[in-house]
Each structure stands twice: as structure tokens, then as C-alpha cells.
Amino acid sequence: MTDLTDLTVCSALKKLKAKEISPVELTNAYIEKATTGQKYNAYVYIDEKQALEKARESENHYLNGTNRALEGIPLGIKDLFCTKGMQTTACSRILGKFTPPYESTVTQNLLNSGALFLGKLNMDEFAMGGSNETSCFGTVVNPWSKAIPLVAGGSSGGSAAAVAAKMCAAATGTDTGGSIREPSAFCGVTGIKPTYGRCSRYGIIAFASSLDQAGPICKDVADCALLLNNMAGYDAKDSTSSKKEVPDFCSFIGQDIKGLKVGIPNEYRSDGLNTEVAKYWDTAAEMLKSAGADIVNISLPHTKYALPAYYVIAPAEASSNLARYDGVRYGVRVDGNGLDELYINTRTAGFGKEVKRRILIGTYVLSAGYYDAYYLKAQKVRRLIKNDFDEAFKQCDIILTPTSPIEPFAIGDKKMAENPINMYLNDIFTVSVNLAGLPAMSLPIGLSSNGLPLGMQLIGRAFDEGTIFKTAYQLEQCAKFVRM
Amino acid sequence: MAEYIIETPKGKWEVICGLEIHCQIISKSKIFSGASTEFGDDVNENVSFVDAGMPGMLPTLNMECVHQAIKTGLGLNAIINKYSEFSRKNYFYADLPQGYQITQFQYPIVGEGFIDIDLEDGSSKRIRIERMHIEQDAGKSIHDLDPHKSFIDLNRAGVGLMEIVTKPDFRSPEEAGAFLRKLRSIVRYLGTCDGNMDEGAMRCDVNVSVRPYGSDELRTRCEMKNVNSVKFVMQAIEAETRRHIETYESGGEICQETRQFDPLTSSTKAMRKKEFAQDYRYFPEPDLPPLVLDDAFINKIKEEMIELPDAKKSRFINKLGLTSYDAMVICENKEVADFFEKAAEGHDAKKIANWLMGDFFAMLNRKNLTIADSPVSAENLGKLVELISKDVISGKIAKDVFEIMADTSEDPEKIVEERGLKQVTDTSAIESIIDTVLTANPDNVASYKAGKGNLIGWFVGQVMKQSQGKANPGLVNKLLKEKLDQ
Numbered sequence: 013m014t015d016l017t018d019l020t021v022c023s024a025l026k027k028l029k030a031k032e033i034s035p036v037e038l039t040n041a042y043i044e045k046a047t048t049g050q051k052y053n054a055y056v057y058i059d060e061k062q063a064l065e066k067a068r069e070s071e072n073h074y075l076n077g078t079n080r081a082l083e084g085i086p087l088g089i090k091d092l093f094c095t096k097g098m099q100t101t102a103c104s105r106i107l108g109k110f111t112p113p114y115e116s117t118v119t120q121n122l123l124n125s126g127a128l129f130l131g132k133l134n135m136d137e138f139a140m141g142g143s144n145e146t147s148c149f150g151t152v153v154n155p156w157s158k159a160i161p162l163v164a165g166g167s168s169g170g171s172a173a174a175v176a177a178k179m180c181a182a183a184t185g186t187d188t189g190g191s192i193r194e195p196s197a198f199c200g201v202t203g204i205k206p207t208y209g210r211c212s213r214y215g216i217i218a219f220a221s222s223l224d225q226a227g228p229i230c231k232d233v234a235d236c237a238l239l240l241n242n243m244a245g246y247d248a249k250d251s252t253s254s255k256k257e258v259p260d261f262c263s264f265i266g267q268d269i270k271g272l273k274v275g276i277p278n279e280y281r282s283d284g285l286n287t288e289v290a291k292y293w294d295t296a297a298e299m300l301k302s303a304g305a306d307i308v309n310i311s312l313p314h315t316k317y318a319l320p321a322y323y324v325i326a327p328a329e330a331s332s333n334l335a336r337y338d339g340v341r342y343g344v345r346v347d348g349n350g351l352d353e354l355y356i357n358t359r360t361a362g363f364g365k366e367v368k369r370r371i372l373i374g375t376y377v378l379s380a381g382y383y384d385a386y387y388l389k390a391q392k393v394r395r396l397i398k399n400d401f402d403e404a405f406k407q408c409d410i411i412l413t414p415t416s417p418i419e420p421f422a423i424g425d426k427k428m429a430e431n432p433i434n435m436y437l438n439d440i441f442t443v444s445v446n447l448a449g450l451p452a453m454s455l456p457i458g459l460s461s462n463g464l465p466l467g468m469q470l471i472g473r474a475f476d477e478g479t480i481f482k483t484a485y486q487l488e489q490c491a492k493f494v495r496m
Numbered sequence: 497m498a499e500y501i502i503e504t505p506k507g508k509w510e511v512i513c514g515l516e517i518h519c520q521i522i523s524k525s526k527i528f529s530g531a532s533t534e535f536g537d538d539v540n541e542n543v544s545f546v547d548a549g550m551p552g553m554l555p556t557l558n559m560e561c562v563h564q565a566i567k568t569g570l571g572l573n574a575i576i577n578k579y580s581e582f583s584r585k586n587y588f589y590a591d592l593p594q595g596y597q598i599t600q601f602q603y604p605i606v607g608e609g610f611i612d613i614d615l616e617d618g619s620s621k622r623i624r625i626e627r628m629h630i631e632q633d634a635g636k637s638i639h640d641l642d643p644h645k646s647f648i649d650l651n652r653a654g655v656g657l658m659e660i661v662t663k664p665d666f667r668s669p670e671e672a673g674a675f676l677r678k679l680r681s682i683v684r685y686l687g688t689c690d691g692n693m694d695e696g697a698m699r700c701d702v703n704v705s706v707r708p709y710g711s712d713e714l715r716t717r718c719e720m721k722n723v724n725s726v727k728f729v730m731q732a733i734e735a736e737t738r739r740h741i742e743t744y745e746s747g748g749e750i751c752q753e754t755r756q757f758d759p760l761t762s763s764t765k766a767m768r769k770k771e772f773a774q775d776y777r778y779f780p781e782p783d784l785p786p787l788v789l790d791d792a793f794i795n796k797i798k799e800e801m802i803e804l805p806d807a808k809k810s811r812f813i814n815k816l817g818l819t820s821y822d823a824m825v826i827c828e829n830k831e832v833a834d835f836f837e838k839a840a841e842g843h844d845a846k847k848i849a850n851w852l853m854g855d856f857f858a859m860l861n862r863k864n865l866t867i868a869d870s871p872v873s874a875e876n877l878g879k880l881v882e883l884i885s886k887d888v889i890s891g892k893i894a895k896d897v898f899e900i901m902a903d904t905s906e907d908p909e910k911i912v913e914e915r916g917l918k919q920v921t922d923t924s925a926i927e928s929i930i931d932t933v934l935t936a937n938p939d940n941v942a943s944y945k946a947g948k949g950n951l952i953g954w955f956v957g958q959v960m961k962q963s964q965g966k967a968n969p970g971l972v973n974k975l976l977k978e979k980l981d982q
Contacts, residue, residue, distance in 0.1 A: 093552075094551060094552045100551070102551070107551065110551065112550070112551070112552070113545070114545055114550075116552060213552075213554060214552065214553075214554050215552040215553075216552050217551045217552045218551075218552065218783075220782075221782035221783050222782035248556065249554060249556060250554050250556075251554065251555070251556050251557065251783065251784050251785055252782075252783065252784075252785060328779060329779075329782055331586075331777075332584050332586050332595070332596050332777070332779070334595075335586060335588065335594065335595020335596055336549040336551070336593060336594050336595050338588065338590075338595060340590050340593075340648070341548055341549065341550075341593060342550070342551075351589075351590055351646075355588055375777065378586070378777035378778075378779055379775055379777060380775045380777075383777075383779075387779060
């Protein structure tokens with residue numbers, strides 16, 4: 013018998029509808045993988061009982077013909093999404109065993125479509141990190157690791173690893189500066205960060221509000237389209253969510269890309285770019301050309317300022333967003349003599365090193381006397397970055413870049429550990445997209461000489477995920493990447 | 497008005513004062529959440545997940561609060577900004593669940609405006625408004641229930657506030673007091689804030705500095721936070737002015753700081769110095785898009801605007817002939833003004849005003865009632881004055897009728913009818929009483945005729961007494977004179 017966890021969501025749904033398989037069988041298969049895959053440390057919380065109950069409900073829906081779009085599909089949920097009655101910690105000690113009495117809009121949408129949740133997935137603490145090494149539950153191990161354990165990327169490392177190791181049919185992720193795309197690239201899976209405002213942020217623990225977006229991490233492009241269909245939409249509870257109509261993303265799968273203009277930004281050929289990554293970039297462009305697209309060179313002149321601007325804006329917002337974790341109302345409290353000491357003790361014990369670093373940076377750049385030089389300047393850069401993309405999209409319909417300049421590195425890598433800047437540099441191709449609020453996808457293009465997956469990024473116009481889906485699907489067909 | 501100059505043996509000084517007033521917005525739910533704003537509910541009952549700063553919760557703007565703010569801005573004769581932004585003011589406190597207050601910083605919803613205040617000497621002065629913005633209130637910390645613990649009530653957390661900032665236009669405590677009363681009157685007229693300072697619905701921060709009289713320098717100012725009555729605001733300005741002058745005259749310096757006014761000692765004491773002032777790290781609120789208003793929205797609110805105290809006052813003066821003082825007193829409170837207008841409809845407005853401000857207010861005070869609960873209705877007060885005007889009853893009888901009205905809520909016409917209190921205007925009836933009185937008192941008649949002219953008053957009294965007060969006093973006077981002078 014074939015392994016049910018090999019099935020994509022789209023093919024599993026076909027079999028479920030044909031009653032060739034049942035939701036309970038499918039769920040059990042994933043639970044088994046989640047259990048045998050504990051060495052990857054992708055899950056921080058598994059709720060088998062609840063998942064199987066939901067699977068049985070889905071079974072009834074199939075039997076009486078009331079099955080919905082994702083009926084009985086077992087998902088893993090990044091621990092940043094508040095899930096009612098299911099522990100939600102953002103992988104930070106400070107939230108303790110916080111269990112929300114409410115459901116995030118995105119996960120509620122998925123539940124409404126009949127999906128079920130196996131549990132919560134590991135991530136960098138408060139989504140701050142690019143290697144999943146800042147989680148209070150420990151580092152996620154990349155399922156592609158050979159002799160030495162490699163990072164799965166971050167911050168949605170648990171989501172990407174779980175999808176790669178078939179520990180869930182698909183997963184939710186969030187992306188503030190590349191947190192869906194980088195781990196997707198590192199783990200050989202496909203993930204999309206939609207346009208800012210496409211998915212509601214209600215119930216997602218905030219990192220940097222003006223940059224955070226939820227999106228799916230899946231086995232392939234078509235699954236991403238289906239998942240995003242069932243996550244996106246306007247939500248009155250999030251004032252930054254868009255009222256723009258959500259098209260059927262699945263309808264773009266299989267559309268041809270003849271005459272589509274694919275832009276290659278000159279500025280992305282930077283020093284730190286791994287030669288194999290550069291080669292695959294050329295290969296990907298060739299593949300799209302063979303599929304009928306035109307390749308055009310474009311310029312995004314302010315690219316080099318994106319990373320510093322991002323590392324001012326994101327920490328600034330984070331320093332404010334994380335002020336609520338004060339030990340007064342929920343989560344961990346470490347008492348002290350008086351209120352100030354309670355704050356200091358709680359936050360000293362509750363937050364990890366990277367989170368503290370970013371709170372300090374953020375507090376600093378917003379301080380009187382530094383605000384203009386840092387925060388305001390960064391906001392101006394942000395506008396210039398957005399203008400760059402606006403100009404570029406006059407010449408092309410979609411932009412192709414590598415997702416990450418490097419391949420997955422070893423857990424505890426010295427170079428990354430000794431200077432956080434080295435870690436931040438991995439985000440060089442992804443952060444501009446968040447600053448501009450654009451949609452972008454990462455999909456696997458091939459393996460490095462070390463046998464590790466490498467990812468390509470497709471960046472679209474705002475609210476034009478459709479073009480990304482049709483282009484990504486064509487590229488996927490050409491690349492013929494073999495999943496784990 | 498008379499200038500407020502503080503004279504000491506060493507010189508003359510004047511005070512420079514500006515106010516910042518926080519007004520709680522009247523709205524069914526909080527400014528960024530759907531929780532109720534009911535005052536006096538059980539502790540922590542009106543708290544949503546947003547108000548409690550739960551993880552992942554987002555604010556959404558309550559447009560009812562925006563509506564109220566625009567209305568208030570129009571009441572302050574101010575510019576309504578079609579573009580405004582929300583910002584976060586970051587600071588840690590146990591009753592501030594998010595660790596920041598959502599407020600407006602660089603781009604407030606209301607720009608410059610003004611309020612004209614009325615001063616005791618009958619003059620008026622224009623106080624300029626710098627701006628008004630909307631923001632959320634914090635919760636309440638309760639420190640006195642336990643020796644070791646503090647308690648937090650978040651019912652108030654997230655209630656909408658309007659913060660009104662004036663220019664430093666006040667030159668005396670009286671002006672500040674008049675401003676607060678006028679502002680309270682305006683927001684109550686508009687129904688945008690109930691204006692109760694003792695309940696904290698209106699809270700005032702007072703900025704004070706002094707300078708030698710006649711100079712135009714601006715010296716260091718001090719701020720007194722949360723002064724909670726008009727009287728205390730006036731006292732705080734007086735006390736702080738005194739402190740500044742004494743400090744300067746003894747060779748000292750005033751340092752910029754936040755102070756607290758203590759009503760018990762009528763003095764201020766330092767809370768925190770400027771160097772310990774918080775750095776609030778304001779930045780644009782990323783969870784809320786800028787608030788962009790269109791003309792249609794603002795115009796609709798303009799159409800809803802009612803007549804405000806100043807307009808009403810000048811109408812009462814110009815159209816109804818009220819004195820400036822009477823009009824001011826009557827217009828301060830909308831219920832009073834409405835009551836007056838209803839009572840005055842078709843009747844002598846000046847007489848109604850006299851009755852209202854005399855016997856009527858005295859009666860409410862005595863019975864400890866508000867005008868809404870008055871046993872005497874506006875229509876009945878109007879009828880009573882009409883009965884006097886038409887000589888149906890005398891002014892003296894009217895006072896008795898009014899007391900009956902206050903006790904029974906009855907129609908004065910009915911009271912007069914049933915109790916036979918109608919004034920006697922029948923000449924022959926009065927003449928016959930006069931004859932009886934004159935016949936019974938020949939000695940006094942003789943004295944009168946001998947030149948004791950002031951005995952006329954005694955005769956009038958006797959006739960009124962015999963008529964049980966119902967005889968028309970004017971007529972009695974006239975007829976008596978005719979008879980006695982024959």
C-alpha cells in the first residue's frame with residue numbers, strides 16, 4: 013500500500029472524495045509520521061485525540077455529502093497562531109502554557125473549510141530568527157540533514173520541516189522578513205507569503221505588525237493555491253486586512269506563461285551569493301524562458317538599504333508589540349519587590365537572547381534623539397524600496413530571485429552564532445518584499461552538490477498572487493524537484 | 497476684565513496658563529474594542545480580549561467615537577482634519593495592558609479652534625484651542641485594598657477619550673474656571689461627554705508659569721496632573737503662581753516638572769522632574785490605517801449640530817429680551833435652556849426668566865431635584881406667568897399657587913379655579929369692601945384726611961385682608977384714593 017503521507021493535499025482530497033481513503037486513515041498516517049519524526053523537533057504540541065475526533069467528524073461529512081474544501085486534511089499550525097483550547101506559546105518561555113480562549117481568523121477559516129489540526133509547530137521565539145535556533149523548545153532539525161544536523165531555516169522552521177518530513181499534509185506559516193520562504197527553501201518545500209492584507213492578522217501573535225503576513229507551506233504549488241484560498245479574505249477584526257476580492261488561486265494552476273515578462277534584478281547578484289545558487293538562478297530563468305516567458309533585466313537600486321531598514325522597522329514594532337508580556341495578566345510571572353522588579357524579573361527570565369536583542373534595538377531606534385536618524389530614515393527607505401518595485405513592475409510581470417543566498421547550514425554554526433549580522437544577511441533577498449508588502453513564493457529548484465535543497469523566489473505585484481501561482485507551477489513542472 | 501496682577505513688595509507679576517483636558521467620550525462601546533463602556537459595572541466586567549492586551553488581539557476603530565470627536569471639534573469652532581493618524585505612546589504600567597496607549601500624535605483629528613468665555617464683569621475673552629485628539633483610556637490600579645498587593649480594574653481600559661489642548665491663553669484662575677465651565681456646557685449640549693469631573697469623565701492637566709508684568713518672556717512651566725474639579729483647577733493655578741513668584745523673588749529657579757495639587761493644603765508638590773520624564777517612543781500605530789474622512793461624512797455631522805450655548809444666549813438676548821447675565825445662566829445647561837424656552841413660548845420671556853431663576857431654582861434646591869424631575873412643568877410655569885400678566889391672580893397669590901404646583905404638580909389654572917384664588921377686579925365688589933373698611937375705621941379716615949397720607953398703605957392692607965388677598969391691589973389703591981380724597 014502506498015504511503016498516504018506522500019499524497020499532496022489536492023490528490024488526498026480526490027481520494028477522500030472517491031472514498032478510497034478516509035480522513036481517519038489519513039490522520040493516523042500523519043500522526044505516525046509525527047511520532048517517528050520526533051527527532052526533527054518540528055512539533056511543540058501534538059493533540060492526537062482532538063485530531064482524530066475531527067477526522068471522524070470529517071468522515072461523516074464525506075458520508076453525507078457535506079464535505080468542505082479541505083475536509084479531513086491534517087494540518088500543522090505554526091505556534092504563532094492562537095488556537096482555541098490548544099496551547100499557543102510563540103515558542104517563548106514568557107507565555108508558559110498559554111492556551112487562548114479564541115481562534116485566529118486564519119485558523120478559523122481553515123477549520124471552517126473542514127481542515128483539522130494535528131498540533132502546533134516549532135518556530136523561532138516570537139518569529140525572530142532565521143534558523144529556528146531561538147525557540148525555547150530547541151532547534152528544529154532539517155529533515156534533509158546528512159551527517160551533521162542542519163537548520164531548517166526560520167522562523168517557520170517547524171512548519172517547513174514538518175511538511176518536508178510528511179508530518180502534516182500542509183502547514184501554516186507567517187512571514188515578516190522571509191519566515192515562510194527561507195525555511196521552505198531550506199527544507200525543499202513550497203511556501204507563499206501573500207500580499208500584506210490578504211490574510212487577517214487577528215489572533216496571530218504580533219512580531220512586526222506592518223510586515224507580518226500568514227501563508228501556507230505545502231508540498232507543492234497547487235497545494236499552496238488551495239490552502240491560500242482557504243486562509244485569505246477580509247476580516248473586520250483586522251483593520252489592515254484588504255477588502256479586495258480573493259480570486260480562486262487554483263484557477264491559475266496550469267495556465268501558460270507565454271509572453272510573461274520575468275524580471276531579473278541586477279542588484280541581487282551580491283557578493284555573498286553562493287555560486288551554486290547563482291547557477292540555479294540562471295537555470296530557473298532558462299526554464300521559464302523555455303515555458304514561453306521573456307526574461308528582462310531590471311533594477312531595484314535601493315536593495316542594499318533594505319536589510320538595515322528592515323532591522324530598524326521590525327525591531328521597533330516588536331519592542332512595542334512585546335510590551336504586553338509583562339507578567340501581569342497571563343503567561344509567566346516572576347515576582348519581585350514592586351512593579352518594576354516584577355517586570356524586570358519576568359522579562360529577563362521569559363525572553364530569550366535574540367528577542368531581548370531586538371527589543372533593545374527597537375527601543376533604541378524609537379528613543380528621543382534617535383527616532384529621526386533611524387526609524388524615520390528607515391521608513392523613507394521603505395518608501396524608496398516600494399518605488400523600486402513599482403518601477404520594476406512597469407517592465408516585468410514577475411521577478412525571479414533566489415530565496416536565500418546560501419544552502420542550509422549546520423545547527424550552531426560558528427559564523428552565524430558569533431555575529432547576528434551574519435544571520436541577518438540570509439534575509440537579504442526576502443526582506444524587501446515585506447517592506448513593499450508584496451506577495452512572494454519560494455519553491456524548490458534542485459539540490460546542491462551537498463544534496464541539499466535550494467529555493468527560488470517569485471515576487472509578484474501587490475494582490476497578484478495569481479501570476480505567481482501560474483509561473484511557479486510552470487517552473488515546478490520544469491524543475492521536477494523530487495520531494496523527500 | 498480686570499487684570500489679574502500679583503503685586504508683591506518686590507514687583508508685579510502675571511500668570512501664563514494653558515490647560516489639557518481629557519474628556520471621556522460618550523459611546524456605547526470602547527474606542528478600539530466592542531466592550532461596553534457602562535460606568536459602575538462590576539470590576540473587570542467590561543473587558544474584551546483586546547482591552548486585556550491578549551496575544552494576537554488587534555484594535556479596530558469605533559466610528560461612533562470618531563463621530564463624537566468631530567461633533568466636539570465643531571463645537572470648539574475648530575478645523576476638522578480629514579487626514580489623521582494613530583500613534584502608540586509606549587510606557588509600562590500595570591493598568592496599561594498593551595504596554596502602550598493608542599493615541600494621536602503628529603496628526604490629530606481636530607486642529608485649531610476657540611471658545612469664547614464669559615467673565616464675571618460681563619466681558620468675554622477668546623481662548624484658542626491648539627488641537628484635539630482621540631485616544632484610549634487606561635485601566636485603574638487600586639493600591640489600598642491590600643498591604644502587599646495591587647489590584648487592577650480594566651473596565652475603563654480602552655474607553656475613548658478626547659484630549660483638548662488649549663493655547664497658553666489664560667491670565668487668571670477665573671479665566672480657567674470660566675473655560676472649564678463653558679467647555680463642560682458645550683460637551684454636555686452635544687452629548688459627547690457627560691463632563692462630570694468628580695467621576696473622572698473630565699480630567700484636567702494645568703500648565704503654569706509666571707513672568708514680570710508687562711514682559712513677553714516665557715519662563716519655565718510646571719504641569720499639575722489630573723486636577724479633578726473646577727474649583728481645584730482655580731486653586732491650583734493660584735497656589736502654583738504663588739510658588740513661582742516666591743521662588744523667583746527669593747532668588748531661586750523653577751525647574752520643569754510634573755506636580756500634584758493637594759486640595760487639603762491648597763499647595764502643589766513635585767511628582768517627577770523633567771530628567772526622569774518618560775520617553776514615550778511615539779511611532780505610527782501599525783495596526784490601524786490612517787483615518788481619512790470625506791466631506792460627506794463631516795457635512796452630515798455638521799447638519800446634526802444643534803444650537804450651542806453661545807448662539808442660544810445671543811438669541812435669548814436679541815429675540816427674547818433677556819439680560820446678558822440671565823441668558824448666560826439659563827444657557828449654561830441645555831435642559832434649563834430647553835425648559836425655559838418651552839415655558840416662555842407665547843408668554844413674557846423676561847418674567848419667565850425671573851421666575852425660573854428665582855422661585856423655581858429655589859424650589860429645586862430645596863427639594864434637591866434636577867430640572868428633569870421638576871414637579872412644575874414648563875407649560876405650567878408658562879401658564880402661571882400668564883395668569884399674572886392677565887391680572888387673573890396677583891403676584892403675591894402667584895407665589896402661593898406656585899408652592900401648590902410644586903407640591904401637587906397641578907395645572908395653575910385648575911388650582912386658581914378650584915381654590916377660588918381669582919383676583920377680584922369687579923369695581924363694585926371692591927368698593928363695597930372699601931366702604932366697610934372706611935366705616936369701621938373713622939379715626940384713621942380722619943387722620944388721613946388731616947394729612948397722614950401714608951396711612952393709605954394701612955387701608956390697602958385692610959381691604960386686601962378682607963378680600964382674602966384676591967382683590968386687585970392696583971384697583972384697590974386707585975379706588976381707595978378716590979374715596980378718601982373725595
